[in-house]
Amino acid sequence: MADFDVIVWGATGFTGRLVAEYLAERHGPGEGGGTDARVSWTIAGRNAKKLETLRAELGATGDALPVLVANSSDVDSLREMVRRTRVVCSAVGPYAKYGSDLVRVCAEEGVDYCDLAGEVHWMRRMIDEHEATAGTNGARIVHSCGFDCIPSDLGVHYVQRVMHERHGVYAREVKFRALDFKGGMSGGTADSMMYMLEETERDPGIRRVMQNPYALNPGEEKGLDGPDSQAAFYDEDFHTWAGPFMMAGINTRVVRRTHALLGYPYGRDFRYGEAMLTKDGPVGFTSAVVVSMGSAAMTTMTTFPSIRHLLARFVPKPGDGPSHAAREAGYFKVALLGKHPEDADKDVLVDVQGDRDPGYGSTARMLGESALCLALDGLNSPGGITTPAASMGDALLARLSDHAGVTFSEG
Ligand SMILES: NC(=O)c1ccc[n+]([C@@H]2O[C@H](COP(=O)([O-])OP(=O)(O)OC[C@H]3O[C@@H](n4cnc5c(N)ncnc54)[C@H](OP(=O)(O)O)[C@@H]3O)[C@@H](O)[C@H]2O)c1
Structure with missing residues (x-):
């Protein structure tokens, strides 16, 4: 049983911080708060001090929001983080520079993952290298969960x-x-x-x-x-x-x-x-x-x-x-x-x-809701390098309209 539903990796970055603020607003800082106490989530990144500062700014204590340190250059730290959660929500970019090992580890560990990647060539590489493993282990790897696309x-x-x-x-x-x-x-x-x-x-x-x-x-x-x-x-x-x-x-x-x-x-x-x-x-x-x-x-x-x-x-x-x-x-x-x-x-x-x-205010909400959707909505979509619509479809549509200020309606 994982410790967390969602870990936001790269929470100290510009967009990652907005995702953390959004989750704190929706669900309270860490386990047991906010409007939906079912959700347990926390923040991760490469710099413990910056994470602790962010935690204080979110109004949380160490117990409610333990900070996890994981650096892209240290695969053991990535694996340790991945094993503690049901979904990794990554705001660490450029993804082509920092993101490949995390995708590999999520695929190997059968843990769902979402990000904001817009680097098509890197996404192609992830498909070629990890599609089979992610499919076998049931890990849904979902790129591009922001304004694109x-x-x-x-x-x-x-x-x-x-x-x-x-x-x-x-x-x-x-x-x-x-x-x-x-x-x-x-x-x-x-x-x-x-x-x-x-x-x-x-x-x-x-x-x-x-x-x-x-x-x-x-x-x-x-x-x-x-x-x-x-x-x-x-x-x-x-x-x-x-x-x-x-x-x-x-x-x-x-x-x-x-x-x-x-x-x-x-x-x-x-x-x-x-x-x-x-x-x-x-x-x-x-x-x-x-x-x-x-x-x-x-x-x-x-x-x-x-x-x-x-x-x-x-x-x-x-x-x-x-x-x-x-x-x-x-x-x-x-x-x-x-x-x-x-x-x-x-x-x-x-x-x-x-x-x-589109790029930040709305994107942070779209990414946050994607992570929550993967963790909580009982989706029956298969593992693999998938897409927002193929993996989350109607469940994500409802979340975005209900909570994220992103609406789909007949014109
Ligand atoms: N598709 C879309 O709609 C959309 C929208 C917005 C952003 N994005 C993408 O999202 C990504 C992030 O953008 P941003 O503006 O938020 O970037 P940013 O402010 O530069 O944040 C990058 C984050 O990555 C962390 N990081 C850097 N190197 C790391 C490493 N070796 N190990 C672990 N963490 C590391 C940074 O940690 P520190 O805080 O310690 O430096 C920071 O938390 C970019 O790739 C951007 O293109 C896409």
């Missing part, structure tokens, strides 16, 4: 549920469209992006993985979806101009993996794409072109180490991120359109909204 992955799940309930069929195509969002970036996210670019420079094979629309599918799969669109285009369904959405390279891969893990319920010809909407008319066209050119320029410029070093001076440092006020003032709104296979009048439109900034 829960609104996309659960958004598709929700659209298809409504389509099937209403019309008895599934949409063959779902379009995700980012409508509006407000938020900032943390040092850990900037660090993860920089680290990914450095890795790509050392191993050009990584670029091929990231460009593959089916990079996370089991085996060498192909489908109807091509590379993510980088161009401005007019979206006939939304009657407005659109440009590339910056998270599409992660989200679309996860959605396609979910579909494969579920056994292709929407058909082998299912298509999924993401874009950001601007407006109709000349202003919308200009904005879409600017988004498209900005995205292309950023991709090209960051391939040069000298430009990366220059950029590194202006982005937040690890541990930093948007202020409390900025997180509270933040929000996101996206729409997903499920296209009926035969009748456009039966298309299903869904809104997904968050009442905090």
Whole structure:
């Protein structure tokens, strides 16, 4: 019997701290408090002093919230931590730099795991190396439980549920469209992006993985979806101009993996794409072109180490991120359109909204609820390197709407 339901590893980091604050608010600090006394959780990281300071700030004592020290460079410390819990919730990134041994140990020990990874090439590596072990031992390893990619992955799940309930069929195509969002970036996210670019420079094979629309599918799969669109285009369904959405390279891969893990319920010809909407008319066209050119320029410029070093001076440092006020003032709104296979009048439109900034305020809640869902909701999903929708589906949808300020509704 594990000592804890959930351990938040990396609780002293910018996002990890928000997850710990959220769990403290929801369930009290440690065992036996808050609104739901069933939950026992605690904090872990590499620095005992920082963890003790955080514990004091959360208003907890040592008994209620024992701090656990585990460093990514010490596999024994990771194993000791993993053996004490039902779920490890990791906010230690860059994941490609610090996260591999933890995934391996969770797979070996049969312990569930969730994180905020957006590094597709690393997730591919984890699938190749640990899928079989995690499956055998029943460990659900769930990457990308934040803004990327829960609104996309659960958004598709929700659209298809409504389509099937209403019309008895599934949409063959779902379009995700980012409508509006407000938020900032943390040092850990900037660090993860920089680290990914450095890795790509050392191993050009990584670029091929990231460009593959089916990079996370089991085996060498192909489908109807091509590379993510980088161009401005007019979206006939939304009657407005659109440009590339910056998270599409992660989200679309996860959605396609979910579909494969579920056994292709929407058909082998299912298509999924993401874009950001601007407006109709000349202003919308200009904005879409600017988004498209900005995205292309950023991709090209960051391939040069000298430009990366220059950029590194202006982005937040690890541990930093948007202020409390900025997180509270933040929000996101996206729409997903499920296209009926035969009748456009039966298309299903869904809104997904968050009442905090997407990257941190809402993300911390999505990650916290994912960890609680894995620990407490009696899911019967199998072990493996899985996805939010494939492993948690409706249970997580309900948690997010009920507690996390992330809602899914018919538009
Ligand atoms: N997908 C999404 O939507 C999303 C959103 C937000 C963040 N993220 C990702 O989440 C990750 C964390 O971001 P962040 O801004 O919170 O980063 P951060 O503030 O830099 O925090 C990193 C955490 O990792 C810990 N750490 C570093 N090296 C370690 C090691 N060797 N062993 C154990 N712990 C170690 C740090 O400990 P110390 O405190 O002791 O330094 C800190 O707790 C990043 O990869 C970021 O890209 C994703």
